[in-house]
Amino acid sequence: MRVALFLTCVNDTLFPETGKATVRLLRRLGHDVEFPAGQTCCGQMHLNTGYRRQAVPLVTAFEETFAPYDAIVTPSASCAAMIRDWHPRLAPSSAGTAASAGRRVHELSEFLVDVLGVTDVGAYFPHRVTYHPTCHSLRTLRVGDRPLRLLGEVRGIDLRELPDADECCGFGGTFALKNSEVSAAMCADKVTAVRGTGAETLCAADNSCLAHIGGALTRTRAGVRTLHLAEILASTEQAPA
Amino acid sequence: MxxxxxxxxxxxxxxxxxxxxxxxxxxxxxxxxxxxxxxxxxxxATTTIRARRAEAVAELDDWAELREAGRQIKDHVLEHLGHYLRLLEEKVTGAGGTVHWARDAAEADRIVADLVKATGETEVVKVKSMATQEIGLNEFLAEEGITAYETDLAELIVQLGDDRPSHLLVPAVHRNRADIRDIFLRAMEDVPAGLTDSPAELAEAARRHLRAKFLSAKVAVSGVNFAVADTGTLVVVESEGNGRMCLTLPETLISVMGIEKIVPSRRDLEVFLQLLPRSSTAERMNPYTSMWTGVHPGDGPRNFHLVLLDNGRTATLADDVGRQALRCIRxxxxxxxxxxxxxxxxxxxxxxxxxxxxxxxxxxxxxxxxxxxxxxxxxxxxxxxxxxxxxxxxxxxxxxxxxxxxxxxxGPRRPLERVAMAAAGWTLRSPTRLALAQRAASSARRVVARGGRIRRLPGPLGAWTETRDAPAPPSESFRAWWARTGGREEDGG
Structure with a gap:
């Protein structure tokens, strides 16, 4: 099985550690992963901001870049949802065919649980952690409890339940700028919920949402750090996250 | 505008x-x-009703099938809307009603006002209706010298408060008990002295106030929840009984409905009379369901008028994605x-x-x-x-x-956004250009960030950093790291 990593433009540019952790984790589980250098962006920002026409060439380029691979793993539920839900509609030439990337893309927790069939990935993370299920992981991809099953097997972890976990954090891409007051009010409630758990670490399957909540956590000096799911799952005693 | x-x-x-x-x-x-x-x-208000809705829906093990049936019935009607509208007109007319077609709000307002004037009345009682809110009917009637009395409790609160509804079902959801008492004391002419903000007292005051209107009104105006095409039957569902009063006591009934409110036959109501109450009030069944077909001597209104309202619905129907909005049952x-x-x-x-x-x-x-x-x-x-x-x-x-x-x-032009999105698109269309942009960001990081965070961003991005720190670019993008190491070498990351 030839596996490609689609890191996403946001992770590539701002959160390289998530990419490194994904590669490390998959290798530890015995699967090599390639990083196709032609990759850039899934087109979600343009589509969701109303620039549909500018999203189309990004979608077409994505489909070409990832055509040779049997599976595409991405540490972003939101981008996986974009590829699965929207790429067939935006680039109809590949719609419905076995070659369509929408059928081969897996968000990281889906890949681990469904494709590799593992929940215990041999991770070690002795900290209090709460998990925020991002909207697109929850309601578009429907990853269900996969991330929590993976986290539940991490040695040493103290998992705390997040109240009102299914509430949006208020990120929503350019929504956070266009409606910044409403977005900030949503974020403030999420921060309150996170702080109430007593967790030291907030975990999610999307760095964009994590950066949003994390930006408010550091601004309010909450003393809670944010870590992508991949980084906790890659963490070991020898190489802690 | x-x-x-x-x-x-x-x-x-x-x-x-x-x-x-x-x-x-x-x-x-x-x-x-x-x-x-x-x-x-x-x-x-919303937290309470959400939890109750979830419970009411969870009681039915065939909710997913009901939802799918609701979707399909509505889509079928929208696909054959012309046919069903003509059928409805034929059946309503055959049962002694009169059907009027209104292209937009102005036409619908004019039709209703003229119908009221023809009765010689200057007052109407109203059943809660979104369609008449949409066309601004109360305001128009007022200009024509006709007073419309809202009889739904929440609509009454909104009307007496000279306010606007803020929720489809609970239009005064933005008001609390103390607000409501103040509004009643200020605007209800027959308000009991010493009214407190206890819900029972507030409801009783409204009941007495409205009872007088029900008994004297000769004309009622309503909306329509469902219109059964093959019988010409109209359906209004409600919780307070005020609707039943308006639909049965007056001599003339004028109902305004959006053209998408049709179901093909009475059997289809089985689906919607389950979907609607559980989704809206979290009830298994709504307290009052009124159905009527035309007019019947000695039973209910003697004159019935149905105003079919387009007001942008045909334009909505023209969009293959957007038309699903017309499935809405409010x-x-x-x-x-x-x-x-x-x-x-x-x-x-x-x-x-x-x-x-x-x-x-x-x-x-x-x-x-x-x-x-x-x-x-x-x-x-x-x-x-x-x-x-x-x-x-x-x-x-x-x-x-x-x-x-x-x-x-x-829509209105957004030149700055357009330029920014074009620049982002240009960058993202080429991995080489993306790598260059990432390098530029990495070299700027020392200027903009402290402790790995950016506390202030310029221009429109400043909306983010009002309340949130922004992540600083790393010293090296993943792409650059991969190019340097082939992904094989851990460099302390």
Whole structure:
């Protein structure tokens, strides 16, 4: 099985550690992963901001870049949802065919649980952690409890339940700028919920949402750090996250 | 409304006359967010009803099938709308009713006012109705010298408070008990002295006030929840019994309905009379379901008029993605789960249709020329909670994304955003250009960031850093690291 990593433009540019952790984790589980250098962006920002026409060439380029691979793993539920839900509609030439990337893309927790069939990935993370299920992981991809099953097997972890976990954090891409007051009010409630758990670490399957909540956590000096799911799952005693 | 908007209001677009000149959603929402009491009222009301709705839905093990049936019935009607409208007209007329066709709000208002005037009356009682809110009927009738009395408790509160509804089902959801007592004391002419804010006393005051109207009114105006095409039967569902009074006591009944409210046959009501109450009031069955077919001597109104309202619905039907908004049965489940509605309140949506459904209905019915209509498709984080609870499976996020593209193409110009999106698109179309941009960001990191965080961003990005730090670019992008190491070497990351 030839596996490609689609890191996403946001992770590539701002959160390289998530990419490194994904590669490390998959290798530890015995699967090599390639990083196709032609990759850039899934087109979600343009589509969701109303620039549909500018999203189309990004979608077409994505489909070409990832055509040779049997599976595409991405540490972003939101981008996986974009590829699965929207790429067939935006680039109809590949719609419905076995070659369509929408059928081969897996968000990281889906890949681990469904494709590799593992929940215990041999991770070690002795900290209090709460998990925020991002909207697109929850309601578009429907990853269900996969991330929590993976986290539940991490040695040493103290998992705390997040109240009102299914509430949006208020990120929503350019929504956070266009409606910044409403977005900030949503974020403030999420921060309150996170702080109430007593967790030291907030975990999610999307760095964009994590950066949003994390930006408010550091601004309010909450003393809670944010870590992508991949980084906790890659963490070991020898190489802690 | 701007001049640009007025020019774009070609044939087929609707109007909601009382909401002209509404500010854009972010501007209106900004004020609402800073109103702690409003947010408290909304949070309390929506949290309660959400939990109850979830319980009511969970009771039925065939909810998914009901939802699918609801979706299919509505889609079938929309596909054959012309046929069903003609059938409905034939059946209503055959049963002794009169059918009127209104292209827009102005025509519908004129028809209703003329019908009332023909009776010689100057007062009408009203059943809660979204269609008559949409056409600004009360305001129009007032200009024509006719007084309309709202008889739904919450609509009465809104009307006496000289206010606007902020929720489909609970139009006074932004008011608490103390507000309501103050409004009654100020505006209800027969208010009992010493009225307190106990719910029982408030309800009793409204009941006595309304009873007098029911007994004297000769004309009633209602909306319609469902119209059965093959029998000409009209259906109104409600909780208070005020509707039943209005639909049975007066001599003349005038009902205004959007043309999408049709179901093919009586059997289809089985689906909707389960979907609607559980989704809206979290009840297994609504307390009052009134059905009538034309007129019957000695039983109910002697004259019945049905006004079929387009007001932008045909234009909405023309869009293959957007038309699913016309499946809406006005249950308001999407409002109650929406994190944006809960903070911004209903008034920010600038129409009688607030919340997620309003954000996709108003810009389709009115067009995207005005500031508020151009901003509504963006009044969502696309979290998808609305789609999940919708009893007729309207994919609201999908329609929002479709309308965003329409705003970018036809709405008010946003030159700065256009340039930024074009630049981002140009960069992202080439991995080489993306790598260059990442290198530039990495070398700027020492200038902009402290401790790995950016506390202030320039220009429109400053909206982010008002309340949130932004992540600083790393010293090296993943792409650069991979190119340098082949992904094989761990360099302390």
């Amino acid at each position: 701007t001049g640009r908007a007025a020019r774009e209001d070609g044939p087929g677009r609707g109007a909601m006359p009382t909401y002209l000149g509404t500010p854009s959603f972010p501007d209106a929402a900004r004020r609402a967010v800073s109103d702690a009491r409003l947010r408290g009222n909304l949070a309390h 249950c308001s489940a999407c409002l109650n789960v929406c994190p944006v509605y809960r903070r911004a309140g209903g008034h920010a949506y600038g129409s009688p249709y607030p919340g997620p459904i309003g954000a996709i209905l108003s810009p389709q019915m009115r067009g995207v020329g005005s500031e508020v209509d151009a901003s509504l498709p963006f009044a969502s984080s696309l979290c998808g909670a609305c789609y999940e609870v919708c009893p007729v499976a309207i994919d609201i996020p999908e329609v929002l994304v479709r309308l965003r593209a329409r705003v970018v193409e036809d």
